[in-house]
Amino acid sequence: MERTILVAIDGSVYSSNSLDYLARLFAADRGLSIHLLSVVSAGAAGKEWMLEVDPLRAQAPGADKRTALARRHLKEAEERLIRSGFAQERIQTRVKTAASVSGAIREEAERGNYDSLLVGRRGLGAVGNMFFGSTSSDLIERCHRVPLWIVDGSVGASRFLLAVHSHPASLMAADHLAFMLKDHPSAEICLYHSNSVFGKQPAARAEEFHPQWGKAWCDQYLDLDNFLFYAHAQLLVDNGFARHRITQLPAQMHLDVSSDLLKQAKQYSCGTIVIGRRRRDLAKGQLKGISEKTLKQAENIAVWLAG
Structure with a gap:
């Protein structure tokens, strides 16, 4: 049976560590698929709550740049996995824009057909404050329908x-x-x-x-x-x-x-x-x-x- 892992990407060294962790364990596993997800905050800094109240509110200035940067991070992540031995056809990428980064990751994990959700802890990428503080703790607290894998730092032992x-x-x-x-x-x-x-x-x-x-x-x-x-x-x-x-x-x-x-x-x-x-x-x-x-x-x- 095919197994699928959702990996949250933010361009930080910590999400890179999570990719290296996957490669050490599963690069030779042809029955595993990887879905890379990058979430871009739709609101201006400190004003994401407005989109919860008014979903039709226009995206804040700079959102297009953040989306382009997220796509670049996904491309780099995909290339990193391919260099590690993953076949390109086993990798999918997606950028998602949302008011809440952790909420969007959780929603994707729980509504999609995924066997696990993998996040690299303490990452602070240029896309935004993705796994620093409240986001990772929110996923740990609320994401219960899908097994959650948390990678801290560089993991060498198998x-x-x-x-x-x-x-x-x-x-x-x-x-x-x-x-x-x-x-x-x-x-x-x-x-x-x-x-x-x-x-x-x-x-x-x-x-x-x-x-x-x-x-x-x-x-x-x-x-x-x-x-x-x-x-x-x-x-x-x-x-x-x-x-x-x-x-x-x-x-x-x-x-x-x-x-x-x-x-x-x-x-x-x-x-x-x-x-x-x-x-x-x-x-x-x-x-x-x-x-x-x-x-x-x-x-x-x-x-x-x-x-």
Whole structure:
């Protein structure tokens, strides 16, 4: 099955880092398509809210120049991917003008047929303030229908650290990871559970897994008392991932789970941490806090939020 990744481009070094990250992982994957998106703010600086009130208001002076610059950044991004080994027919580009940059990215990601949304963090390109401050945090807070990949800095390691826990969102993250890596020839996955010394989260009930995976599968593979280590590995294998490339790390208990995840990722040369997160209406408590804290502390690493 074809997989498609939406990549937000703003001409910054950080969006370039996200392209390099993609190339390291997927340049040889012929079943993957890349859609590059650059969003141009339609309003004058500080006056974008006017377009929310009056969508027919004319674009601010300079919008045409920003659009031309965005197209140039997309062209450069496309050429960068081609130099890295991507076939040109696997790449599409688009410029979108909108009042809200983050809102336009989120709308495109959720309405399009995309398997993930990739953004480079802390980028400040000439097109505008794309991933600096509120835009990236808004996507993290509001974009829940599509798995969100956040790339911070330059990511060199190719292993994946899958943060496992006894909740359906974690298995959904494993399913997404296996789907995206199904044709990868050498990717390795480390399964790891870090539990907080304070506020230990109870496991979900077995019935909560039945709608997605069925009672028969759950009766055979769910190991709720073991943080679902076995179930995660089995789900990866069921989706075509080689068992010999899956490693179970010893579960540990720490004061700060997010710091521990980053520490373990560094220790085992994992360039990507994959965290399952609940739907927005259920995203409360420890799980939400772990993903947010991990992102805040992340440096030269990618974090996937899926679930």
